[in-house]
Amino acid sequence: MQLQFTVNERPCHVDDVWEGESLLFVLRERVGLWGSKNACEQGECGSCTVLLDGAAVCSCLVAAGQVDGRHVVTVEGLGDRSDLHPVQQAFVDAGAVQCGFCTPGLVVATADLLRRNPSPSDAEIREALAGNLCRCTGYAQILDAVRLAAAVAR
């Protein structure tokens, strides 16, 4: 199967996609965007979170065929080292990164949360990010990062 979609505002064409492939697999192994992670490939950890037509989804649960003609934004599309997205900057500044395997998914999920709700309460943050597992931090500094990103944006 062939796929035509937009990734990080660039048109993307992929050939020979097998029907069983997930969007996550296509991004990582065919497009070379390794930022989206693969901690469970079962929709349980959020490490693969991307924006699909602006909505946060677990890319491991999206069949590749579903993205034909649609817009995908990955963590790489939010910002890069020379031009960090405010959420990325907040994660660095708050010490919210340890091993960093959860970070790309959390950055995307946080960007999505703050777009929908620019001033979330702690309870709203906890609920919104409940689907993003982190095994290293105990989440406290992640919560700090989200609050910081929200404050910076105000």
Add this chain to the structure above:
Amino acid sequence: MTTALQPGDVRHRLGRGVDGGIGTDASRPDGTLKATGQFGFSSDLWTEGMIWGATVRSPHPHAAVVSVDVSAALGMPGVHCVLTHDDVPGRKTYGLESPDQPVLAIDEVRYQGEPVAVVAADDPETARRGAALVRVEYRLLPLVVDPVAALAPGAPEVHPGGNLVRHVKIRRGDPSARAEVVVSGDYEVGMQDQAFLGTESGMAVPAEDGGVDLYIATQWLHVDRDQVAASLGLPPEKVRLTLAGVGGAFGAREDVSLQIHLCLLALRTGRPVKMVYSRQESFFGHVHRHPARLHYTHGADREGRLVFVHADMVFDGGAYLSSSTAVVGNAATLGAGPYDVPNVSIDVRGAYTNNPPCGAMRGFGAVQACFAYESQMDKLAAALGMHPVDLRTRNAMTEGSSLPTGQVVDSAAPVAELLNRVRVAPMPPVASAGDAAGPTGDAAGPTGDAAGPTGDAAGPTGARSGATGLLPGGVANTTHGEGVVRGVGFAVGFKNVGYSEGFDDYSTARVLLTGAGGRLMASVHSAACEVGQGLVTVEAQIVRSELGVDEVVVETADTQVGSAGSTSASRQTYVTGGAVRAACQAVREELLARAAAVLGLEPDDPDLAEAELVGGKLLCRSGGTVVVADLVEGSPVERTVQWRHRPTEALHPDTGQGRAHVQYSFAAHRAIVDVDVELGLVHVVQIATAQDVGRAMNPAAVVGQIHGGTTQGIGLALMEEIQMADGKVRNPSFTDYLIPTMPDVPPMHVEVLELADPHAPYGLRGVGEAPTLSSTPAVVAAVRAATGRALARVPVRPEHIVFGDLTPQ
């Protein structure tokens, strides 16, 4: 958050005038890469022409391998090779402490998931399908899955020679001492998984010299290298390892998983080979925390002074040795807890079974013991009518105490101080006045003491915790507060830092100082594995502080420099930190020698020895100044130093006496929970914790370790268990093996003490493990206080809360 009682007196001629030295919240060198998704993890490796590996695993926990037929798999288009034990050219087994585990099953499989064959194919899907075509004929063998039964006479043997892995005995004082108040209990700890997010993965690339380059996420490059080389039949120098980005470790990467398989496939096919375990495979691909059964008896006098502690513990080591002997040693040597006890008798046995091999996980033997001895201290406090903190502080070990092993604690041991700090820590915000909580509804008062002399529950809370806005059941809204009771619990624990029992524990660091056009730069190179904890940050901080240089690059860890030992046992900041400091001091010696020549001084001129490195200049007392960049321009200084901590010694085989450990790390927790006593659901409302870290090298990272370690302890208390049935894992997925999510983890009040250890670099104490110990018993104590249930097993399940045995009154 940071309270420095006695800042370590270690500012020996440190460089000045630089930002980001030790003691600062210097940011991670890899932070922006990780936040932008550009950091290369071991699962992100890619190279031209690479192919993929997959593993064939046994579905049975114990079976003879009658035959392996690879022909169908080999015949599949896209499959390059299928390897079995016949294809292992060197040693056919591996292992951390003893090579007892087959690289690929030889004639028998001893646990479910044991690797039998490996396949290489064009892409991951083809490799998986190829693996599914390998036909293995098994003949089932008798199972032994209960560790106590495994040690009984006549049990089926997992390995010839019996199922006893190790029996450690600690004997001190009078074995028949009697006490006025005696409590005993049987406790059980379930099998916890490290559940790092980045699964096992790596890539092996065949080299022209007949060797192999392996890019791998691991905890100890050199011990992997030696095991890989032995199985490949290659000299170690032909096996070169480079650390690939590590997505967490927590002990699960101490043992070899796919390292040897990758190299075998690469050398056979002549192609780079990559492997990434799925989450399910990861549950079978690494060791877990030992499940344990622990029987304790504590005796005390009427004033609450401990008279004796007797303990008998059995640890389930699973099918292969891994690090079970050391885990058992820790449980024994730390098994009486951080208390002064005159009479101690401890027996810890490890057993082979047909369960998954168990080995290292954060806390390493100390976690299981801490759950039991702290549960006992609460039971004893209740029997004595004392507050649980008062009982603990009355018996708290101090500097100068002698452990049950006879080892004297020769640096700070602030056990009472830590407990008192969590006791008076601020209470969580409570529901507003007028809530249904009633007069006692807000549980413990401002000091955490209102919970009553025995730390009992404070009655229904009836209202949402102000801290997280959640009740037990979380967003599932299973209650509006009816049936919800709040409880408070305390615990303290201690963990050894570094390798013990006479192990030659060292690290190696290379520091290079260069200058170009007046610019001074340093790089630091070690084989120490950054697994997320922030060692790379601390290495750079040490170089900045020691040499007064701003620009420091931390080279990727690899085996091109000597061993750094394992990223385990809370030891890397201590041991590799010590090596980096020593290498910097060697560089400084050379700078001084060069400066002497420039200034026309004798090399041993005292003026030089006192010189300071400030902002890239060497300043002598007498006013002589040299720009360091000029000293090294065109002639860099490089020094490689191997550094060891103080030696430890083996335990006496009959009495367990001996100076087995190099340092201890102490932490205490207070947990406040709301329990829905009807549904058996728990919400942790707040954690207060205090830990002595000797010197906070990077305070933000220290607090991050404390948060993370505490959270893994909460997980063990309330949800995390690999559930076994007849030797089979029932829940190998994140759907069924639950780890704490953001709503599960409460706000934490963290206090960090810095009581310098005079024997350690900068006075620091290993940080990573201690917070994992006492959070589990503190949470369970709080649930007991809320429910009156005995709760002798972790993780606590809803049915234990609703239907479990009541604590005898």
